[in-house]
Amino acid sequence: MVTGVLPLALEDATKTIQAFLITGKEYVCLMTLHGDVDSKQLLRTLEEFVDDIYQKPPVRAAVKREVRKRRIYSIKDIEVDGRQVLFRVSCQAGTYIRKLVYDAGEVLQVGAHMRELRRVRAGSFTEDTISTLYDVLKLSQSSGADREELARRIIVPMEAAFRHISKIYIRDSAVSAVCHGADLAVPGVVRLTEGIRQNSAVALFTLKGELVALSKALMSTEQVLEAEKGLAAKTLRVVMPPEVYPRMWKTKERALMLT
């Protein structure tokens, strides 16, 4: 009943999963009304949900059942056929569509349930680049050039998930330090996305476009551009193995060796 875009991370890329969990989602939903509703009233009611909404996770949910606020960005392409209502909804991560449908049914006073749901987008992943389990099966049974071709088509670099996430591109000389867990200092910054605020999630990238780590910004874009020193981002999760770029930072021992 529930199908569609499910981004899977393989091996070391598993460390990037937090990045998908925070990205917005888009669904196509089939709702069944439990009574007849005037279509104008239905459209008006659905329209009302395009806002910040408050949801309590369903009884079966594994998260703490606390009311939480989620943003519905849009509900569009609404089609009505009797008591069947089809629509496309785009929302913040962690929105329960089943709950949204139930709540709309309550507002309409006839009740409703979610009959079918298909996720058509998760962050930068859409149905255009989707692969099936059958593709994965074919990949697992292939070898040689076939395997290479299939793997390149079905699997994408983990960096693809970061198209819409704030980024800081860092110097080669800063990469190894970050890979060893150091926070990013201002002199290591080469360029960065506009609109980064303190405490917002940022991904650190090399100048070759490789993902290094997931971090928390300690300065806004403007502050980083103005500053000459200080820490720009706190390293939360290192993804790149530490041996890819050479160590460039000074340690006591190395300083002694050089003198």
Add this chain to the structure above:
Amino acid sequence: MSQTPSWERTRKEQVKIEEETDPSYGCLPEKRTLDQHIRFGLINLDKPSGPSSHEVVAWVKRLLRLKHAGHGGTLEAETWAGAIQWLPACYPSP
């Protein structure tokens, strides 16, 4: 909270300093060897109806003989718990 989803917003980049990268280290993500491509790869999978997201991950893991795999964003309530609890305040939806 933003009024539009992240994919509908275009955000420019600001340059702090002109700098080049040494080609002797690392490589462009699309130039990785096949092993590395898998190791740092993602699959945009079409989840079929029936099995849970968790089961689907387990299948892919077994089929491709992976040590680790994980999915981003459960379809259907199940194992949100671990993920959501980890999400610190610094990772709000963009």
